[in-house]
Amino acid sequence: MDALVYLIPTSLALGGIGLAAFVWSLRHRQYEDPKGDAERILNPEWDDHPKP
Amino acid sequence: MSATFEPDEMRMQVSACPACVAAPSAERLAAAAAPRDARLMLSLPTAHCAVCITDVERELARHPQVRSARVNLTLKRVSVDAEPGVEAADLVARLARIGYEAHELDPDVLSATEADKRGRDILMRIGVSGFAMMNIMLLSVAVWSGAEAATRDLFHWISAAIALPTVVFAGQPFFASAWASLKGRRLGMDVPISLAIILASSISVYETAHSGRHAYFDAAVMLTFFLLIGRYLDYRTRAVARSAAEELAALEVPRAQLLRDGAEVPVPVGELVPGDLIRIRPGARVPADGEVVEGTSEMDRALLTGESLPVWAGPGSALSTGEVNLTGPLTLRVTAAGRASSLHRMADLVAAAECAKNRYTSLAERMAAFYSPFVHLTAFASFLGWLQVSGGDVRLAVNIAAAVLIITCPCALGLAVPAVVTSASGKLFRKGMLIKDGTALERLAEVDTVLFDKTGTLTMGAPEPQNLADLAPADLAIAAALAEASAHPLALALAGATRGMGVHPAALSDLREVPGYGIEGRWQGEKVRLGRADWVGASPGETTATHLQIGARAPLSIAFADRLRPGAEAAVAGFLAAGKAVHLVSGDTSGAVSALALRLGITHWHAGCLPAEKSALVAALSANGARVLMVGDGLNDTAALAGAHVSISPASALDAARTASDIVLLGADLAPVADAVRVAVLARRRIKQNFAISLIYNVVAVPIAILGFATPLAAALAMSLSSVTVSLNSLRLK
Structure with a gap:
C-alpha cells in the first residue's frame, strides 16, 4: 500500500493540470468563436511565415 | 428596447460624425468631447467558411484607417477597430463590392460581455465539479471494491478534502436560489437540492470522523455536476435568444437629420430636444414626434395603426415616431423625442400589460410544488421511523434520512426541462x-x-395592382410612364406590374412630382395625372387605390391589394x-x-x-x-x-x-x-416523459433507501443512469 503515497498525489496533480488548463482557456476567451477557429486552421495565408 | 433611445447608449456614434464636434450647444459639445476611436460592429449574415473570414478581414484591412478587423463566425459578426472618422457605411459598401452582405450593428445595444461573464461563471463551476467528481469517483471505486479500516478512512478524508471546497464553490447557484425561495416562503426545486447537498456533505464528514462505512462525498459532488449542466443548458437557451434579439434591436441605428443654420447634420435620435428642426427624406422613418413646418408628402402608418392607405401630410400635420415618409421631403419641428415620444409611451403601456399578465406556472414549477414537500416528508418520516425502530439510534436514523434525500434528489428532474427546451429551440431556430x-x-x-x-x-405591406386588365392599352401606357417617374410604393408596384405585362410607357413631357399628391405630365398636349383621388377629381374609395386622369376624361381608378x-x-x-x-x-x-x-x-x-x-x-x-x-x-x-x-x-x-x-x-x-x-406539443410530451422516467427511478429506489439498504454505490448508479436516460430521451425530439 506504500504506492498510494505517490499515486494519490500524482493522480490529483494530473487532474489539477487538466483543471488549470480548462480555467486558463476560459479566462483567455478560447470559446468565443469555436466555429471560426475550426475554419481558421484551414486558412493557408500564414502557412509560410508567421503573422507579423 | 429602451436602450435604443437611451442618450448614454448613443454617445459611441458621436465620433463617427466629425461635424458634431463643431456643435454650438454646450450639452452636445460635452457629449462629443474628444474624438474617440471608432469601434464598429457589422453583422455578416452570409459568412460561413474559412474563405469568408479571410476575404472580409483582408478587405477591411485595406481601408487605410482600419487598425484591425476580426470576424466571429459563430456570431456571424465582424468587429472593427478603426481611427476616428471611419463610417460604418464605407465599410458596408466595401464588403458589398466583394459580395458580402453587411449591416451596421449598434455595439452598445449588444451587451455581450455581461451575459458572457455569467455563462463563463457556470462553465467554471461545471469544470471544477467535474474535476472533483472524477477524482472522488476514482477513490470511491476503491472503497466500493472493499477497502477496509485505515485505507478506507484515508480515502474518505482525501475525498472530503476535495469535495468540501468544491461543494462550497460550485453549489453557490443552488444555495443562493434556495435561500431566495425560502425568503419568499416557497419550496422551489432548489431547496431539496441544497438540503441534500449540505446534508450529504455533513453526514459524510461525521461518518468519516467516526470511521463509518458509508460516505456520500461522491453523491454530493455528482449531484452538483449534473444539476449545473442542466443550469447551463437553461442559461444557453436564454442567452442565444437574447443575443439574437439584441442583434435585431442593434440593427436599427437611429439617426436624425438635424437642421442647424440651414445645414443638415446627422445626429443620434437620443440627442434630439423639443424645438429642433429635422429633415425627413422620402423613404425615411420619422425619428421623433413633431409638427410639419414645411413640405407636403404622404405618410405610411401601417406599423402604428394597421391602416394600409397612406395619409396626406402637410404644414401643420402632427406626425408620430415610427411613421414612414413616402414622397416628399418634410421639415419637422420636434415636439417630443426619445422617452417622451409616442413610441415610448406605447412601450410603457406594454410594460404595464406584461406586469399585469398573471404569471404562468410552468410544468417544472408545478412539478416542484408537488415534489419538494413529498421529498422532505419522506426523508423526515424515515428519520422518525428509524429512530423508533432502532430505539433512539440518531446516527443511523440521520444516515438513512440522508440516503433518502440523496436518492430522491431531483437530479434528472433538473435536466428534464432544460434538455428538452434546448433541443426543441435548436430545432425551431433552424426553421x-x-x-x-x-x-x-x-x-x-x-x-x-x-x-x-x-x-x-x-x-x-407591399401592394399589387388588381384591375390593370380593365384599362385600355393606351391608358395603361400613360399610367406606366407616370408611375416610372415616382418612388411612391404604389407607383413602384404599378411600374413593376406594367413592366411585367410588357407595356411600353408612353412618351410624356413636363413630368413633375407633386409631393403628397401624385405625378403630373403632358401627353400629346393634354394634362395627365396619377395620384390621390381628391387631386385628380375622383371620389375616394374604401380600398387602397391610385387614380389616373387623362385630359378632361373621367378619372380611372387602379385598385391595389396587399401581397400575401x-x-x-x-x-x-x-x-x-x-x-x-x-x-x-x-x-x-x-x-x-x-x-x-x-x-x-x-x-x-x-x-x-x-x-x-x-x-x-x-x-x-x-x-x-x-x-x-x-x-x-x-x-x-x-x-x-x-x-x-x-x-x-x-x-x-x-x-x-x-x-x-x-x-x-x-x-x-x-x-x-x-x-x-x-414541435411544442411534442416537446411538452417529452418533458412529461422525462418527469415519468425520473419518477420511476424514485419509485424503485425510495423503498430501498427507506429500508436502509441504500449504499453510496446505489445512489451513484441511480443518479447517473436517470440523468443519462432523460438526456437521451430529450434528444429524440424530431
Whole structure:
C-alpha cells in the first residue's frame, strides 16, 4: 500500500493540470468563436511565415 | 428596447460624425468631447467558411484607417477597430463590392460581455465539479471494491478534502436560489437540492470522523455536476435568444437629420430636444414626434395603426415616431423625442400589460410544488421511523434520512426541462424561429385560438395592382410612364406590374412630382395625372387605390391589394386543419379585411380595431377559457401581444412588438408558425416523459433507501443512469 503515497498525489496533480488548463482557456476567451477557429486552421495565408 | 433611445447608449456614434464636434450647444459639445476611436460592429449574415473570414478581414484591412478587423463566425459578426472618422457605411459598401452582405450593428445595444461573464461563471463551476467528481469517483471505486479500516478512512478524508471546497464553490447557484425561495416562503426545486447537498456533505464528514462505512462525498459532488449542466443548458437557451434579439434591436441605428443654420447634420435620435428642426427624406422613418413646418408628402402608418392607405401630410400635420415618409421631403419641428415620444409611451403601456399578465406556472414549477414537500416528508418520516425502530439510534436514523434525500434528489428532474427546451429551440431556430422565453414552448403547446394581425403579418405591406386588365392599352401606357417617374410604393408596384405585362410607357413631357399628391405630365398636349383621388377629381374609395386622369376624361381608378406574406396561406390552413379557431384582427377598413379573410378561409374577422380593442378582444377570449396565440407586428398589436397566452412576431416588426412577443420569426415565411405548435406539443410530451422516467427511478429506489439498504454505490448508479436516460430521451425530439 506504500504506492498510494505517490499515486494519490500524482493522480490529483494530473487532474489539477487538466483543471488549470480548462480555467486558463476560459479566462483567455478560447470559446468565443469555436466555429471560426475550426475554419481558421484551414486558412493557408500564414502557412509560410508567421503573422507579423 | 429602451436602450435604443437611451442618450448614454448613443454617445459611441458621436465620433463617427466629425461635424458634431463643431456643435454650438454646450450639452452636445460635452457629449462629443474628444474624438474617440471608432469601434464598429457589422453583422455578416452570409459568412460561413474559412474563405469568408479571410476575404472580409483582408478587405477591411485595406481601408487605410482600419487598425484591425476580426470576424466571429459563430456570431456571424465582424468587429472593427478603426481611427476616428471611419463610417460604418464605407465599410458596408466595401464588403458589398466583394459580395458580402453587411449591416451596421449598434455595439452598445449588444451587451455581450455581461451575459458572457455569467455563462463563463457556470462553465467554471461545471469544470471544477467535474474535476472533483472524477477524482472522488476514482477513490470511491476503491472503497466500493472493499477497502477496509485505515485505507478506507484515508480515502474518505482525501475525498472530503476535495469535495468540501468544491461543494462550497460550485453549489453557490443552488444555495443562493434556495435561500431566495425560502425568503419568499416557497419550496422551489432548489431547496431539496441544497438540503441534500449540505446534508450529504455533513453526514459524510461525521461518518468519516467516526470511521463509518458509508460516505456520500461522491453523491454530493455528482449531484452538483449534473444539476449545473442542466443550469447551463437553461442559461444557453436564454442567452442565444437574447443575443439574437439584441442583434435585431442593434440593427436599427437611429439617426436624425438635424437642421442647424440651414445645414443638415446627422445626429443620434437620443440627442434630439423639443424645438429642433429635422429633415425627413422620402423613404425615411420619422425619428421623433413633431409638427410639419414645411413640405407636403404622404405618410405610411401601417406599423402604428394597421391602416394600409397612406395619409396626406402637410404644414401643420402632427406626425408620430415610427411613421414612414413616402414622397416628399418634410421639415419637422420636434415636439417630443426619445422617452417622451409616442413610441415610448406605447412601450410603457406594454410594460404595464406584461406586469399585469398573471404569471404562468410552468410544468417544472408545478412539478416542484408537488415534489419538494413529498421529498422532505419522506426523508423526515424515515428519520422518525428509524429512530423508533432502532430505539433512539440518531446516527443511523440521520444516515438513512440522508440516503433518502440523496436518492430522491431531483437530479434528472433538473435536466428534464432544460434538455428538452434546448433541443426543441435548436430545432425551431433552424426553421427560422427564435424562442425568447423558456416557458413559451409549453404555453404554445396549449394554444387553441389563433389571432392574426393583417397588415405586415399576413400581408407583406407591399401592394399589387388588381384591375390593370380593365384599362385600355393606351391608358395603361400613360399610367406606366407616370408611375416610372415616382418612388411612391404604389407607383413602384404599378411600374413593376406594367413592366411585367410588357407595356411600353408612353412618351410624356413636363413630368413633375407633386409631393403628397401624385405625378403630373403632358401627353400629346393634354394634362395627365396619377395620384390621390381628391387631386385628380375622383371620389375616394374604401380600398387602397391610385387614380389616373387623362385630359378632361373621367378619372380611372387602379385598385391595389396587399401581397400575401409567403406561407400565410399554409400557416392559416395548418391551424384550421389542427382544429384551432382562427381570427383576423386589423385596424384597416372592413373592405380590405373581409376580402383577405375570404381569401384565406377565415370566418371570424374584426376590422377597424384600435390597439385597446385588440387587447380587449384577447382578454375577452382568454376570459372565456381560450388559450390565445397572437401573431402580429405593429405597434398597435403590442398590447395584444403582451396580453396573449403566447405571442409571435416577424423580424420585420417594430422593436416594441418584438420585445412584447415570446417568439420571433426570423425569415419572411410564415409557414413555420403552424409547425412550431406541433414541435411544442411534442416537446411538452417529452418533458412529461422525462418527469415519468425520473419518477420511476424514485419509485424503485425510495423503498430501498427507506429500508436502509441504500449504499453510496446505489445512489451513484441511480443518479447517473436517470440523468443519462432523460438526456437521451430529450434528444429524440424530431
